[in-house]
Amino acid sequence: MIYNLHDILALEKNYRANLINSLGGFKSLVLIGTKHTDGTPNLATFSSLFHLGANPALCGIIIRPSNPNRNTLDNILTTQQYTLNHVNPTFFKKAHQCSAKYAAGVNEFESVGLTEEYLEGIFPPFVKESNIKFACELVQKIDITLNDTTLMIGKIVKVIVPDECCNLDGFIDLEKAQTVTCSGLDSYHTTHKLARLSYAKVDREVREI
């Protein structure tokens, strides 16, 4: 299939949503934990996480104007903190359920059956069932007026990784940690490693490491 611009514009809305959400390839999948100042936790599914830099350690997420993203945005703006929790095969259906449009004031942890975990120095909850998780402090909010979305840039301030998934060079073995990836709006996948490859240089072939 070839779609040109006029084809894309003419697509039925849900078809286009499925197509364009699939097109970028496999995506990072995290549950973002936040907490209202009234004490209500919030947990929402995100697939727009991207790496922004290692020094300082920064990452970005895109927040859409609609619920449930809206509660996440409001909580981050008032508390400045959020947690990012990888999804494992044992609870990917509960993670997907967190994308439902729960009303403000509803605790998604209770609604979907996941467990809040509180760690020193971080106000919002982590997901106890998650093998790899980290926390961010908001450092910059950029409004993308093109489509009314918001880029939130976070500084990584706490990282939790199982010991057996930490390689000696800092690399995290996500496969050993059973991190799930997603595609489109609703498809979930485990992975199978092809190889790690040596640092690429112009004058030599890459090799498996």
Next chain:
Amino acid sequence: MIYNLHDILALEKNYRANLINSLGGFKSLVLIGTKHTDGTPNLATFSSLFHLGANPALCGIIIRPSNPNRNTLDNILTTQQYTLNHVNPTFFKKAHQCSAKYAAGVNEFESVGLTEEYLEGIFPPFVKESNIKFACELVQKIDITLNDTTLMIGKIVKVIVPDECCNLDGFIDLEKAQTVTCSGLDSYHTTHKLARLSYAKVDREVREI
């Protein structure tokens, strides 16, 4: 392992790069094709692609200040167009080799052994070997001064997907297309589908579709 902020700041540079690049989970992996106005093609590896919206169809990439990203940035700014090409297991080592710091004026397609493919209306080359590919026109450039990176927002203007990977609802079967995902700076993975899940609603359980 638990890393707090002062631990992260104290890490050896390469260790931190591996850790923080792994932390976000599995990533979209694309080869971005651009072309200089003098006719020299450029092909560079990116793992920062993210979905920004389906209507209008928008996606974002992060460009770092250093080469080989610099050539990609310059070419996009002068020609306004770029192609995004999924990576398949048959050529993931060649894709990784595109991350080497080739000098401006070098054609990475020739250097790594991939084939330029030109399609109607798009100035820069696609990767012929790639099963899924699309083209963008630059619509907004946002400088992220925090760490001297650049967010390029593109409007999707052409999409190429094998017929057998197009589901009736618009979903693209990336696994059938053998799209590869990556983790960290240098690890490549195929996937195994757990399930597609029904649209999540607050008042019912998700089911496999």
